[in-house]
Amino acid sequence: MNNENKLSSDEIALYDRQIRLWGMAAQARMRSTQVLLIGIGAIGQEIAKNIVLSGIGQLTLLDDRILTEEDLGSQFFVSKNEVSMKRLEAAGPRIADLNPRVTLHVDTDKLRAKNDEYFSKFDLIVGTELIPADASWLNDATRRLNIPLYITGSNGLSAYCFIDLIQFDSQDTKLQSQIPTKLGKVSKNRTITNIEIKEDSNNNDKKQEIITTRHIYKSFSELLKTFTFEGLHRRQIKRMSNMVPLTLALLTIPEELNNEQLTIDQLKEYTLKVCNQGGLLKDILRDESIEQMVRQRNIEFSPVAAIMGGAVAQDVINILGKKQSPLNNFIVFDGITLDMPIYEL
Amino acid sequence: MVRESNIIQIIGETEYARLRKIRCLLVGAGGIGSELLKDLILMNFGEISVVDLDTIDLSNLNRQFLFRQKDIKKSKSSVAVKAVEHCNNSKLQAYQGNIMDTKEFPLHWFDQFDILFNALDNLAARRYVNKISQFLKKPLIESGTAGFDGYIQPIIPGQSECFDCTSKETPKTYPVCTIRSTPSQPVHCVVWAKDFLFNQLFNDLSEGEGQEGETSKDWGSDDVDEIKRIQEESQELKELQDIVRSGDMKRVTRMLEKLFVEDIAKLLKIENLWKNGRTKPVALAKENLEGEYDETLLLSVDQVGTLEEQIAEFINSSKRLMKRLIGAEANAQGIEFDKDDEDTLRFVSSASNIRSLIFGIPVQSIFDIKKIAGNIIPAVASTNGIIAGLSSLISLRVLQLLPETKDKGVLDINMAFTSKASNISNDRYLSNPKLARPNCKCVVCSRVLRGVVKMSDDGLKEITLGGLVEELRGKYDFPEDISLMDTQDQRLLIDYDFDDLQGKTLGEMGLKEGSVLLFSDEMDEDQIRKPIELYLSMGQERLVLPDLPAEYIEGQTPVREEEEPSEISANADANDGVIILDDDLPEDNQLGDKRPLDSGDDADRKRVKIGDNDDGDDDDDNDDVIELD
Structure with a gap:
């Protein structure tokens, strides 16, 4: 760490409790990063709160929507008398106030008005509540520019996140157990490429392994085209939350159907296609779940936003600072059972 | 579309009408509490009462997002309630007080609530609210975080496990001999510096001989010579106490000589201790004591100083503490160790590091020693956000407000703890076992x-x-x-x-x-x-x-003899010899057993401390507190 990157004593005091989690070097690294967060609804606000508090360098919020009455039921940083203002004009100042050390930019342009030059400034991009076409469009740009991308959204009691870090080498340190870790493929998208053995400074009898894992990712459109649940244990498939195929169905359904008029039968049809492609058992699908998904489609709910927003922010902070094993590459949260599986699709 | 439309889509009109009448008690307005208050008001719960005893501290601001720099030293509960005004649609009430204070919060006061939310940072209060929940048959949502780890546990009295149905992590204790004669880790030296040395020199001002109550302690050795020497050493501290109280700054180097030369030499004479190839300590050399030292030196908190610098820090901080002790008001009470009191922290840090150097143990920065001595639990906003989200969400099931699960029983409700972030699993973010029946051996909910x-x-x-x-x-x-x-x-x-x-x-x-x-x-x-x-x-x-x-x-x-293990810090007298530390997080991933003791929710104020009953900045005055157990 050179002197420019050294934390001041004020910063050490403010960030004390989290520096103890990820160390001073990671905290200092985060200070020089720039993040773009698209969409400042319920999940967007949760992510913004968490990463502003963490002390990243600069955060840009991009959202062109108008604040509605309905937003008041799930978004914390807005107020009744701001309804019909730009959402960002309402929420921006309250988010900025969370941590004066972070530079916050607000941008009320449309996403599609942005180009590669705009995106290329950022170290990482998070897109929330995007329609699948926009998510794919954005992901094409981040792939061209080699920028990590998170796509997240919620449907009432359930939520999802797609992660594309393109290729990412993580480092995890763990105590060596009886059976030493081996090099090689550990799962569909992860391969251990290096293991370094270190003495444990606090305990001479034990050794630590510094494990480098290479994570590979797929683009959003490729994932939707090629996903399969092959390789999962039969029990995992049998017990899979209905929200998993239903979420994928909402992401693959043609845009012209994905609106207020979407019927239970239509969603069912696409969910069956998902089951077919993914190798899932059709009999796990329950009509109540399909009905729930149709009713709660695109509805924001504060606890669910807090959970998924927390998970996304934590991973963002992790890859900007500490570089421990990141999420790979699709998570779904089921708010009834609290199931939150991570799939490498 | 109106504010309520989303929640009505999720729970339905009838249940929404019920939700508007639900009265919640939120115990704690720290890390989890701030987040939970946000979630509960956005969900439009009818009434929320928030109780917290604490005031706001700078180190809270990285996660307790309702608080700002200008709020430091103000009451957490009332600042939190004000900070949500702009979007609040519930009836809110803030209380600054200790939830265990039966004068302020008698049992019938709890009776007004339909559900209790624990967002606490200490075991005693968690157990207390758990008992209240059992007495009144009120559902309780228990939660906690420590770093990236967190859990929620819904408790439905009589139907599901209570907080005390599973045993909790016991704090780590160290045998006296490890601390006093044969340290091998930095923590041993920190405990020595804080609980033995600092306490005896600056805090315990009672007149007379060494105060060690020498009966029934965990010596960790049956070497007669070793135990005898430890007892002598305690007696000999009188000399250093006199120096400290004399205010004679010239005699500070004598302290170094006694602690780091003479005591080490005497330790080396106990041959049994060094038989098994244990590394022998190397006492400080004369030139270390007589050399010039930098009277203005202040190491930065992340620096690992040299021996010379540690000695300068020791002398400088001793002098500052001696000056304070001469001050009339301090003299009566002595000075308590407080991790946020620079002089006490630097004294403990330098004394600990000099001892480490003598015993061949790695030296630590002040920042790292603060964590050990102050028993600081790491804490971050995202974990608290996730856990509070889970806690508020599961309350809908506990209160039977979710139409999808109307006909399901209590044992179909899930608890949850972090899995991916806790390095337990790569394929699930959370573990979510279903609630278990009450443990028939639990003295809190089943044996009585x-x-x-x-x-x-x-x-x-x-x-x-x-x-x-x-x-x-x-x-x-x-x-x-x-x-x-x-x-x-x-x-x-x-x-x-x-x-x-x-x-x-x-x-x-x-x-x-x-x-x-x-x-x-x-x-x-x-x-x-x-x-x-x-x-x-x-x-x-x-x-x-x-x-x-x-x-x-x-x-x-x-039944009463099988009482749960005595309260962690209740008997931990600073002079008691057995030193208590909170252990690291449990590493096992047995379902339902992973219950970090502390919550990131202002974990720094927890009452489980090394030796001390209190960590100094905890303004919790227990005079009126009655513990149920």
Whole structure:
């Protein structure tokens, strides 16, 4: 760490409790990063709160929507008398106030008005509540520019996140157990490429392994085209939350159907296609779940936003600072059972 | 579309009307509490009361997002309630107080709530609210975080496990000899510097010889010479205490000589200690003590200084502490170690590091020593956000407000703890086992029946112990041989061969609101009545006993003796020799067993401390606190 990157004593005091989690070097690294967060609804606000508090360098919020009455039921940083203002004009100042050390930019342009030059400034991009076409469009740009991308959204009691870090080498340190870790493929998208053995400074009898894992990712459109649940244990498939195929169905359904008029039968049809492609058992699908998904489609709910927003922010902070094993590459949260599986699709 | 439209889509109109009438108690407005308050008001719960004893600290601001720099030193609960005004649609009430204070929060006060949320940072308060929940049969959502780890546990009294149904992590203790003669890790030296040295020199100002209560401690050795030497060493501290209190700054180097030369030399003479290839300590050399030192040196907190720098820090911080001790007001009470008090931290840090250098143990920065000495638990906003989200979400199931799960039973509800972030699993972000039945061996919820006795002031003045026992025996059909105990101090009031107090009134016995009586069957039979714990709650009627089922247990199993392990810090006298530290997080991933003790929710103020009962900045005054157990 050179002197420019050294934390001041004020910063050490403010960030004390989290520096103890990820160390001073990671905290200092985060200070020089720039993040773009698209969409400042319920999940967007949760992510913004968490990463502003963490002390990243600069955060840009991009959202062109108008604040509605309905937003008041799930978004914390807005107020009744701001309804019909730009959402960002309402929420921006309250988010900025969370941590004066972070530079916050607000941008009320449309996403599609942005180009590669705009995106290329950022170290990482998070897109929330995007329609699948926009998510794919954005992901094409981040792939061209080699920028990590998170796509997240919620449907009432359930939520999802797609992660594309393109290729990412993580480092995890763990105590060596009886059976030493081996090099090689550990799962569909992860391969251990290096293991370094270190003495444990606090305990001479034990050794630590510094494990480098290479994570590979797929683009959003490729994932939707090629996903399969092959390789999962039969029990995992049998017990899979209905929200998993239903979420994928909402992401693959043609845009012209994905609106207020979407019927239970239509969603069912696409969910069956998902089951077919993914190798899932059709009999796990329950009509109540399909009905729930149709009713709660695109509805924001504060606890669910807090959970998924927390998970996304934590991973963002992790890859900007500490570089421990990141999420790979699709998570779904089921708010009834609290199931939150991570799939490498 | 209106504010309510989203939640109505999720729970339905009828349930929404019920939700608007639900009264929540939120215990704690720290890390989890701030997040939970946000979630509960956005969900439009009818009423939320927030209780927190603490004031806001700079180190809270990285996660307790309702607080700003300008709020430092103000009450957490009232600042939190003000900070949500702009988007609030619920009836809010803030209390600054200790939830265990039965004067401010008597049992009937809790009765107004439909659900309790724990967002606490210490075991004692968690256990207390758990007991209240059991007495009043109120659902409780328990939660906690530590770093990236977190959990929620919904507790439905009588139907699912209570907080005490599973054993909790016991704090780490170190044998006296490890601390005093044979340290091998930085933590051993920190404990020595803080609990032994600092305390004896600056805090314990009672006159006279070494204060070690030398009976029944965990020595960790049966070497007679070693134990004898430790006892002598304690006696010899008198000399250093005199130096400290003399205010004679020139004598500070004598402290170095005694602690780091003479004491080490004497330790080396105990040959048994160094037989098994243990690294021998190397005492400081003369030139280390006599050399020039930098009188203005202040190491930066992340720096690992040299021996010379550590010695300068030791001398400088000793002098500053001595000056403070001369100050009239400090002299009476001594100086307490406080991790946020620079002088005390630097003294402990330098003393610990010099000792580490002598014993060949790695030296630590002040930042790292602060963590060990102050028992700081890491904490971050995202974990608290996730856990509070889970806690508020699961409350809908507990309150039966989710239409999808209407006909499902309590044991279909899930608890949750972090899995991916805790490095337990790569394929699930959370583990979500279903709730378990109450543990039949749990002394809190299963080995005892519970009820609330209502009594008026007149009742308290008029009813005698003997009279009460007759009432109880009649009501619950207990046999001849019984006992009645005041659980607050484990005081026997009456039993089959002790009836001296039976003519005393309850008032005369000091019983009052919040007293908990234990009524037990003492017959020598195979089957005896399950003991009854009765909470005394003051009201209008002279005496109303609760209706309870007649349940039996096997005899000759004295329930009270199996009491859960004594409260972590309750007996940990600083001079007691056994030093207590919170252990790291549990590493096992057994379902339901992973319960980090602390919550990131202002974990720094927790009461489980190394040796000390308190960490100094905890302004929790326990005078009026009655513990139920």
